[in-house]
Amino acid sequence: MSSPFHIVILGGGTAGWMAANLFAHRLQDEAVQISLVESPDIGIVGVGEGSTPTLKRFFSDLNIPESVWMAECNATYKVSIRFSGWSPGMGPDDYSHPFISQLDTFSERPFHVNCRTRRLGLDVETSPDKFLFNGYLADKQLAPVTPENFPFRIEYGYHFDSAKLGEFLKHRAIKHGVNHVQTQVESATTHQNGDIAELTTKDGQHLAGDFFVDCSGFRALLLQNTLGVKFRAFKENLFNDAAVVLPTGAMKNPPVETRATALSTGWCWQIPLTNRTGNGYVYSQDYLSADSAEEELRRHLGLLDADIPARHLSMRVGQTEQHWSHNCLGLGLSQGFIEPLEATALHLVQIGIETFLDAFLEGGMTNKNQLSYNKAMSERFERVRDYIVAHYKLNTRDDSDYWRDNRNNMTLSEPLLQLLDVWYRKGDLTQEIQRQNLASHFGSTSWHCLLAGYGTFPPVAPNQPGTGDLFEENALEEFFTRCALNFAPHTRHLTGK
Numbered sequence: 030m031s032s033p034f035h036i037v038i039l040g041g042g043t044a045g046w047m048a049a050n051l052f053a054h055r056l057q058d059e060a061v062q063i064s065l066v067e068s069p070d071i072g073i074v075g076v077g078e079g080s081t082p083t084l085k086r087f088f089s090d091l092n093i094p095e096s097v098w099m100a101e102c103n104a105t106y107k108v109s110i111r112f113s114g115w116s117p118g119m120g121p122d123d124y125s126h127p128f129i130s131q132l133d134t135f136s137e138r139p140f141h142v143n144c145r146t147r148r149l150g151l152d153v154e155t156s157p158d159k160f161l162f163n164g165y166l167a168d169k170q171l172a173p174v175t176p177e178n179f180p181f182r183i184e185y186g187y188h189f190d191s192a193k194l195g196e197f198l199k200h201r202a203i204k205h206g207v208n209h210v211q212t213q214v215e216s217a218t219t220h221q222n223g224d225i226a227e228l229t230t231k232d233g234q235h236l237a238g239d240f241f242v243d244c245s246g247f248r249a250l251l252l253q254n255t256l257g258v259k260f261r262a263f264k265e266n267l268f269n270d271a272a273v274v275l276p277t278g279a280m281k282n283p284p285v286e287t288r289a290t291a292l293s294t295g296w297c298w299q300i301p302l303t304n305r306t307g308n309g310y311v312y313s314q315d316y317l318s319a320d321s322a323e324e325e326l327r328r329h330l331g332l333l334d335a336d337i338p339a340r341h342l343s344m345r346v347g348q349t350e351q352h353w354s355h356n357c358l359g360l361g362l363s364q365g366f367i368e369p370l371e372a373t374a375l376h377l378v379q380i381g382i383e384t385f386l387d388a389f390l391e392g393g394m395t396n397k398n399q400l401s402y403n404k405a406m407s408e409r410f411e412r413v414r415d416y417i418v419a420h421y422k423l424n425t426r427d428d429s430d431y432w433r434d435n436r437n438n439m440t441l442s443e444p445l446l447q448l449l450d451v452w453y454r455k456g457d458l459t460q461e462i463q464r465q466n467l468a469s470h471f472g473s474t475s476w477h478c479l480l481a482g483y484g485t486f487p488p489v490a491p492n493q494p495g496t497g498d499l500f501e502e503n504a505l506e507e508f509f510t511r512c513a514l515n516f517a518p519h520t521r522h523l524t525g526k
Contacts (some may be wrong), residue, residue: 033060034394037236038331039214039228040244041067043191043422044080044361044378046198047087048242049207051379054091055386057396065202066236068213070207077195078307079107079287079372080186083379084129093201101197103302104189106172106285106519108163110371118425124156124482125286127163129183130475132181132512136160141459141500144481146497147260147309148455150490154500165285165509166174172522179515186298186372187305188287217241218256225251240394241357247345249363256297256354260365262347265440268313268431269295269368273323274340275328277306288502289370290329291424293333294322296331298369303523306420311344311368316431344368345416348410351403356386356396367408370420373413381406412470415445416479422449443460452480494507 038045049065056063086096099106109127116124129137140160158164163185164175171187203209213231220226227237243251252258264270265373274452283301290297295312310326317325319341327333328351352358359365359376384405388398394502418441426432441449444465451461458480500506518526 033062034240035062035064036242037069037228037238038063038242039066040246040361041065041193041199042244042361042364043198043375044368045242045244046202047324047361047375047378048197048244048382049202050106050198050205051087051382051386052242053202053205053207055390057220063211064208065199065205065335066212066230069211069308070089072148078191078369078375078492079110079188079298081185081372082185082186083376085257087379091131091201098191098194098197099238100186100303102189102193102407104187104194104281104305105301105523106174106187107188107287108173108183109158109167109286111167111286112286112291112420112482113288115289115296115425116423116425118427119484119486120386121344121482122482125158125167125483126475126478126479126482127137127158127167128186129472130181130183132183132509133160133474134521135501135508136162136505139505140481140501141477143499144477145455145457146499147481147486148452150487151497152489153494153498155433155481157482158279159500160505160510160514161474161478165235165513166516167284169283169513169516170282170519171513171516172285172519174522176515179512181491181506181512186287188283188302190302190304194263196516202339207371210455212457214245214250217251219255219355221443222355223256225255239356243357243359243363244361246362247343247366249349249359250304251357252351252354252359252363254351256357258359259350260347262345263367263414264346267346267368267421268315268435269311270344270346271314271319271322272309272311272332272342272344273319273326274307274309275323275326275330275332275337276343277308277332277337279305281301282520287372291426292325292329293429294325295318296341296370297326309342309369311370316429348407350382350407352406353396353399353402360367364406367410367413367417371413373417377409377413380409407469410428411442412444415417415442415448415461416471416475417467418442419479423480423485425483448476452485 095445111123111125113123146153147155173183175183214228216229220228225241227235231489288299297310300307312322323339352364388402392398421435
């Protein structure tokens with residue numbers, strides 16, 4: 030090893046610069062030099078993007094106030110995801126999956142109990158947004174910024190321009206000592222033991238390092254091409270492999286939720302930013318051509334005659350067999366990608382960096398904990414994949430082969446099969462999630478949101494006792510409505526007016 034220990038990050042974008050900032054922050058007391066190499070000629074996949082609440086922790090850990098970064102990245106607040114048109118056969122036109130906050134301590138158990146009661150045939154309230162406080166903020170278009178006199182922590186994410194966020198994080202990382210090298214890397218060479226030795230650039234530079242982070246996108250120059258780590262596709266149960274993107278104007282009153290609307294061969298996201306609205310149609314090329322997808326998206330947005338250029342993106346859904354191989358860590362698209370439903374891409378990047386830094390430092394900056402890290406990250410991807418697969422498996426649309434084939438697909442993991450079996454057998458889903466140790470991925474309340482939101486219940490029994498609805502008995506609507514009086518409109522926080 031050299032002194033100082035040299036970490037080389039290949040590729041910028043949100044993943045690369047997020048890694049650079051977290052590495053610089055966590056390793057500031059170590060004898061470490063950090064360089065990020067990116068080509069000024071290679072663009073990034075910069076679109077309107079949504080996050081989970083983990084991103085709030087990222088900015089908090091780095092002591093970056095929302096007032097500093099949000100305006101620069103055209104960001105808005107996000108408290109939930111609303112799904113429209115996924116399960117018309119079971120009744121609900123749409124449902125929401127609100128982020129779970131400390132305040133929901135009072136309502137999660139009533140929600141779980143009501144879902145089980147409804148599975149037994151009783152006609153009780155099971156709408157997720159009725160039981161979770163962020164559902165009320167979304168309905169009233171209130172920002173989740175917690176007043177000083179409000180004693181509960183509210184969890185939320187953001188919508189933002191990913192290209193602008195990458196730029197913001199780049200300037201911060203450079204300010205904190207990260208060496209920015211602008212050149213195009215063409216290849217990498219290895220030592221006899223298989224470790225990466227150096228990167229060779231188009232202009233003849235040789236960049237040596239002790240540890241490398243591959244953020245080179247789907248081309249995965251280091252992890253897959255140089256080290257030969259194999260990629261395992263999720264194509265057998267996640268069909269989507271492409272997207273077409275079209276921006277529209279900014280909304281006058283941007284909602285605090287992402288919308289995911291089912292279309293003929295996939296779904297369309299709607300992400301409200303302060304300067305525009307991001308829209309994209311995620312679909313499968315096995316069922317729909319790129320031209321047809323663009324036409325359908327334009328029709329959905331009312332833009333058939335508008336002269337707005339569309340961007341077409343390809344996706345490779347799956348994960349590498351190892352996320353950390355030799356002296357190289359894969360992050361972002363180079364390590365794997367699960368389609369954008371539920372906004373898990375950046376979440377997995379952040380978890381990947383944080384978990385790696387813990388393992389790397391505990392192991393004395395060696396490969397001591399490589400095996401356990403790879404197992405943990407692979408499990409993360411698998412379980413996130415299961416939750417996304419469930420959206421497609423449980424759909425009740427009948428307007429195309431795409432939706433029917435998704436519903437009839439039996440290539441499901443054993444953990445997912447067991448969860449669905451417990452639900453349909455009217456068992457205790459929370460207990461099953463605890464038995465499988467799944468709570469660190471999508472917890473019990475998230476699974477209840479999905480299954481109840483889709484209306485996966487038996488017919489209501491003919492004789493109703495008229496009691497047993499914990500939503501009514503606990504007066505949850507009044508409780509949450511009064512709590513919401515403490516919060517201000519979303520637009521007021523964005524504009525200051």
